[in-house]
Amino acid sequence: xxxxxxxxxxxxxxxxxxxxxxxxxxxxxxxxxxxxxxxxxxxxxxxxxxxxxxxxxxxxxxxxxxxxxxxxxxxxxxxxxxxxxxxxxxxxxxxxxxxxxxxxxxxxxxxxxxxxxxxxxxxxxxxxxxxxxxxxxxxxxxxxxxxxxxxxxxxxxxxxxxxxxxxxxxxxxxxxxxxxxxxxxxxxxxxxxxxxxxxxxxxxxxxxxxxxxxxxxxxxxxxxxxxxxxxxxxxxxxxxxxxxxxxxxxxxxxxxxxxxxxxxxxxxxxxxxxxxxxxxxxxxxxxxxxxxxxxxxxxxxxxxxxxxxxxxxxxxxxxxxxxxxxxxxxxxxxxxxxxxxxxxxxxxxxxxxxxxxxxxxxxxxxxxxxxxxxxxxxxxxxxxxxxxxxxxxxxxxxxxxxxxx
Numbered sequence: 001x002x003x004x005x006x007x008x009x010x011x012x013x014x015x016x017x018x019x020x021x022x023x024x025x026x027x028x029x030x031x032x033x034x035x036x037x038x039x040x041x042x043x044x045x046x047x048x049x050x051x052x053x054x055x056x057x058x059x060x061x062x063x064x065x066x067x068x069x070x071x072x073x074x075x076x077x078x079x080x081x082x083x084x085x086x087x088x089x090x091x092x093x094x095x096x097x098x099x100x101x102x103x104x105x106x107x108x109x110x111x112x113x114x115x116x117x118x119x120x121x122x123x124x125x126x127x128x129x130x131x132x133x134x135x136x137x138x139x140x141x142x143x144x145x146x147x148x149x150x151x152x153x154x155x156x157x158x159x160x161x162x163x164x165x166x167x168x169x170x171x172x173x174x175x176x177x178x179x180x181x182x183x184x185x186x187x188x189x190x191x192x193x194x195x196x197x198x199x200x201x202x203x204x205x206x207x208x209x210x211x212x213x214x215x216x217x218x219x220x221x222x223x224x225x226x227x228x229x230x231x232x233x234x235x236x237x238x239x240x241x242x243x244x245x246x247x248x249x250x251x252x253x254x255x256x257x258x259x260x261x262x263x264x265x266x267x268x269x270x271x272x273x274x275x276x277x278x279x280x281x282x283x284x285x286x287x288x289x290x291x292x293x294x295x296x297x298x299x300x301x302x303x304x305x306x307x308x309x310x311x312x313x314x315x316x317x318x319x320x321x322x323x324x325x326x327x328x329x330x331x332x333x334x335x336x337x338x339x340x341x342x343x344x345x346x347x348x349x350x351x352x353x354x355x356x357x358x359x360x361x362x363x364x365x366x367x368x369x370x371x372x373x374x375x376x377x378x379x380x381x382x383x384x385x386x387x388x389x390x391x392x393x394x395x396x397x398x399x400x401x402x403x404x405x
Contacts (some may be wrong), residue, residue: 003095006063007071008078008087010101011039013176023099027071034059035073042073053083060090076103081123081145105143108172108200111182119143119202124150129158137164137298138272140205148197155201156190164298166207173199214295216268217241219261225287225294226259232323232349235377236395237261241269243347243373243399244319248272253317255307255332256324260288260300266321267297274299276314280306308335316341322348329355333362348398356396368400 007030009023019027027033031048033040040050053059053072063070077100078084084098109116122132123145136142137159146152152171159165165187173181173196185193190201214223221234232240244252246266250273254263257277267275277300279288285304292300303310308331316339325332336346346363350356356372363370374396378389 004067004069006087006091006096007069008074008084008096008098009071010074010076010078010082010099010103011042012076012101013104013107019101020099023101026097026099029069030071031068032066032070033073034062034070039073039075056083056086060087063087063091076101076106080105081121081125104172104175104200105145107175108143108170108202111172112170112184112202114141114170114202114204116141116143121145124155129155133158133162134274134299135272136203137162139203142203144201144203146197146199146201151197152190152195152199152201153193156187156193159187160191162298163293163296166205167203168206170202170204171195171199172202175200217265219265219295221261223294224259224261224264225290226261227283227287231259231261233377233392233395234261236349236375236397237265239373239375239397240321240347240349241265243345243397244321245345246270246273246319250274250318251315252276252319252321253311253314253336254278255320255322255336256326257288257302258284258323260291260297262321262323263300264291264295264297267300271299274301274315276301276303278303278305278307278310280304307332311335311339314339318344320344320346322346325355329358330362333359333366337366342402344401346400348400350396350398351393356398359398363398363400368402371399373397373399 007026009026012018027043032051033043033046033048034051035053037052072083074082078098079100080103087096105121106116118141120135120139120142122135122142124132125145125147129150136144144155167187169185169187169190171183171193183193217238218234221231224231240262246269248270250270252266252273252275254275254277257263257279260277263275263277277288279285279302288302306326308328318341320336320340322332340346348359350359360370360372374394376394378391380387381390
């Protein structure tokens with residue numbers, strides 16, 4: 001005997017959007033109504049059984065075995081950060097019928113009179129902020145479902161710490177209730193705001209903290225704060241970034257980040273990527289943080305550690321740049337090899353023959369195909385009324401990957 005269908009029915013914003021005709025017919029024909037108390041209370045005259053939706057595993061077990069016609073009530077569109085994802089993952093899809101309604105996010109955008117077809121959506125409700133923060137700061141317009149712990153004020157403080165303050169903020173509270181409220185502010189104002197736990201936060205980018213226009217690649221060396229001009233020079237930086245073969249949405253480790261010049265230009269080239277700049281030298285850290293703020297590199301996270309320490313907590317890498325190793329090159333390559341994704345690349349910049357030799361040897365011992373590019377740069381300099389070329393020390397750009405050439 002075939003099992004009964006399970007109907008997921010979305011409730012709209014009370015007092016603004018009700019249930020559609022089809023949804024009401026499905027509910028009227030149900031034998032069991034499942035949902036949170038506030039949704040069950042919408043149907044005081046329902047004659048069948050009512051079951052509270054508290055423990056998802058208990059509800060799932062019931063739906064797997066029941067032969068009764070069941071309706072599960074959700075808010076708005078059950079497919080939008082709702083129960084549909086859980087049920088569709090655990091039940092045959094042909095058993096599930098979904099009747100979506102207007103979501104609270106749709107309603108919020110309508111009330112603040114802002115188009116939402118170009119928005120990004122994330123939820124920190126019961127999930128924590130850290131996994132969502134990178135997506136938030138990479139977005140021009142974003143709606144965030146919050147909770148009583150991960151509040152708009154907590155989010156604002158995280159954004160300020162990352163230098164991502166250039167947003168107009170809307171806090172949309174208690175949607176559909178008598179206490180419904182819409183507050184427009186900025187990120188700094190948001191950090192001081194106390195609001196209802198039932199809220200949606202909408203952020204719309206209006207300006208960049210860094211108002212000066214810098215190129216995505218090819219930032220002049222003298223724009224970076226650095227110690228004793230110890231920096232990956234702009235021409236070498238361009239070749240290094242090319243050898244890394246960057247794509248958006250990648251995870252990159254910058255080991256021995258120094259002033260952060262490589263991380264900053266990598267961030268420009270992959271705005272939805274995540275870059276982890278490892279540096280422990282206190283002097284370099286000052287310059288690194290200063291440069292990240294100056295260039296609004298919001299998707300670069302500083303890790304205060306001497307590699308290979310500090311790598312354990314990072315997500316697996318797609319790309320790794322080693323600009324400095326503090327005498328731990330073999331240990332770093334060994335640690336990177338264990339965490340690099342199968343199609344990943346390692347790029348090492350060496351200025352001495354000793355580092356070049358060790359890098360190639362260690363990488364080949366770990367099964368990498370290695371390509372070395374010797375970069376010799378000469379730039380003009382003024383000499384009285386004439387110009388001459390001044391040569392920089394050669395830099396060896398070592399690119400390595402698993403597989404054949």
